Amino acid sequence: MGWDSIITEGTVVTATDAYAADVAIQDGKIVAMASDLPRENAKRTFNASGMYVMPGGIDVHTHLDMPFGGTTSSDDFETGTRAALFGGTTTLIDFAIQYKGQSLRQAFDTWMEKAAKRATSDYAFHCIITDLSEARLEEVRALVRDGVTSFKLFMAYPGVFMLDDASIFKVLQAAAGQGALVCMHAENGGAIDVIVKQALAEGKTAPKYHALTRPTTAEAEATARAIALAEMAGAPVYIVHLSCNDALLKVREARDRGLPVYAETCPQYLYLSLENFDVPGFEGAKYVFTPPLREKWHQEKLWEGLRQDHLQVVSTDHCPFCFKEQKELGKDDFTKIPNGGPGIEHRLSLVYSGGVAGGRISVNRFVELVATTPAKLFGLYPRKGTIAVGSDADVVIFDPRRQHTISARTHHMRVDYSMFEGIQVTGLPQIVLSRGEVMVEGGQFLGRPGRGQFVKRATYHPV
Ligand code: URP
Ligand code: ZN
Ligand code: ZN
Numbered sequence: 522m523g524w525d526s527i528i529t530e531g532t533v534v535t536a537t538d539a540y541a542a543d544v545a546i547q548d549g550k551i552v553a554m555a556s557d558l559p560r561e562n563a564k565r566t567f568n569a570s571g572m573y574v575m576p577g578g579i580d581v582h583t584h585l586d587m588p589f590g591g592t593t594s595s596d597d598f599e600t601g602t603r604a605a606l607f608g609g610t611t612t613l614i615d616f617a618i619q620y621k622g623q624s625l626r627q628a629f630d631t632w633m634e635k636a637a638k639r640a641t642s643d644y645a646f647h648c649i650i651t652d653l654s655e656a657r658l659e660e661v662r663a664l665v666r667d668g669v670t671s672f673k674l675f676m677a678y679p680g681v682f683m684l685d686d687a688s689i690f691k692v693l694q695a696a697a698g699q700g701a702l703v704c705m706h707a708e709n710g711g712a713i714d715v716i717v718k719q720a721l722a723e724g725k726t727a728p729k730y731h732a733l734t735r736p737t738t739a740e741a742e743a744t745a746r747a748i749a750l751a752e753m754a755g756a757p758v759y760i761v762h763l764s765c766n767d768a769l770l771k772v773r774e775a776r777d778r779g780l781p782v783y784a785e786t787c788p789q790y791l792y793l794s795l796e797n798f799d800v801p802g803f804e805g806a807k808y809v810f811t812p813p814l815r816e817k818w819h820q821e822k823l824w825e826g827l828r829q830d831h832l833q834v835v836s837t838d839h840c841p842f843c844f845k846e847q848k849e850l851g852k853d854d855f856t857k858i859p860n861g862g863p864g865i866e867h868r869l870s871l872v873y874s875g876g877v878a879g880g881r882i883s884v885n886r887f888v889e890l891v892a893t894t895p896a897k898l899f900g901l902y903p904r905k906g907t908i909a910v911g912s913d914a915d916v917v918i919f920d921p922r923r924q925h926t927i928s929a930r931t932h933h934m935r936v937d938y939s940m941f942e943g944i945q946v947t948g949l950p951q952i953v954l955s956r957g958e959v960m961v962e963g964g965q966f967l968g969r970p971g972r973g974q975f976v977k978r979a980t981y982h983p984v
Pocket of ligand 3: 583584838839
């Protein structure tokens with residue numbers, strides 16, 4: 522009896538420990554961990570000397586093949602999951618959107634159809650609810666039973682995605698009853714729409730006005746309102762793509778009161794700022810996403826929030842649109858620029874580089890932010906999100922010394938620019954395994970479309 526493979530001489534890193542151990546893999550699972558496991562037992566050996574052996578990243582916020590803003594995000598489940606794997610993300614949670622008049626089941630079926638034959642990595646879904654009725658509330662229970670255990674609601678985009686407070690409150694109550702987690706896009710959409718209309722009337726049509734019409738106060742107000750609604754409903758709440766210190770303070774205050782309030786931020790808010798709009802012509806459209814970029818000083822506050830556990834997760838909000846033809850839809854009017862940016866590929870390197878190599882967080886905290894806490898909050902743990910006997914062998918052999926300059930010329934996302942063009946990172950995935958199968962090795966992709974599995978998630982696990 523032998524193992525399929527063994528990873529030797531690396532440093533196993535989890536959210537709590539870092540220690541020298543070999544890791545044996547059989548039938549897609551981690552089956553043994555110890556120092557000096559017998560190599561002759563394994564069909565294949567990966568030498569991880571000088572490297573970290575860490576759990577595959579879990580990106581809980583992606584938008585693949587998503588119709589939005591008059592076009593569709595440019596990565597589908599094949600190109601998006603492939604780019605994710607190159608970057609060390611082995612599981613993602615995408616959003617199945619219920620359009621007005623549809624059932625939640627229709628949303629789920631539509632996104633399953635998009636993913637099933639294409640995904641190269643494992644995947645799961647949150648369900649975005651945009652149209653609430655009693656029948657839809659009934660459906661929450663059925664979806665939770667089928668492994669869709671989180672829901673996203675919008676407090677922005679009136680007339681498209683936005684729900685009113687009464688509907689949000691009802692979903693929070695229903696979710697609490699089922700052990701589900703509500704993810705909230707927290708921006709005051711009503712106020713923002715007024716500011717946007719005033720800007721357009723003044724002839725302010727350039728990309729930077731997307732950012733300048735969405736003040737941090739609008740995000741902070743909605744964050745506080747989301748927390749208050751969740752508190753009244755007795756529900757946990759997870760604030761998505763938190764971008765600024767004002768909103769962070771609201772989360773921090775709630776957590777200090779002991780409320781089950783969680784929040785993620787994204788690499789764009791840690792690395793980019795309003796200064797990115799100081800580019801010629803329409804180039805600023807590359808940085809149009811929501812919430813928008815903020816003044817530079819917010820970045821250090823967010824890093825500090827990650828360090829101190831006021832923020833628990835880094836996701837990407839990967840929602841790519843090509844500059845040519847897609848972003849260009851808004852050439853004369855920033856409100857017509859499809860909102861979103863590409864980032865699925867570089868999350869681990871950016872967080873490791875700015876966080877661990879930059880001296881801001883420990884390597885354990887890095888693993889916690891990109892893999893373990895996402896797995897726990899979203900019902901994937903301990904199957905995923907850690908290195909342990911019995912867990913899926915989703916493993917990244919991560920080289921903490923390798924350097925790389927991010928560029929659209931070399932990335933694997935299907936998009937014609939990079940938000941992080943020219944940024945040099947330290948720390949790159951060297952070998953990526955998904956359920957024991959080699960996905961990336963020596964810069965080559967070895968996965969295939971359709972091998973990715975839908976993961977039925979358990980209900981929310983407090984952390
Ligand atoms: O601009 C963004 N973030 N696009 C994706 C949709 C969302 O709100 O997450
Ligand atoms: Zn959002
Ligand atoms: Zn998003």
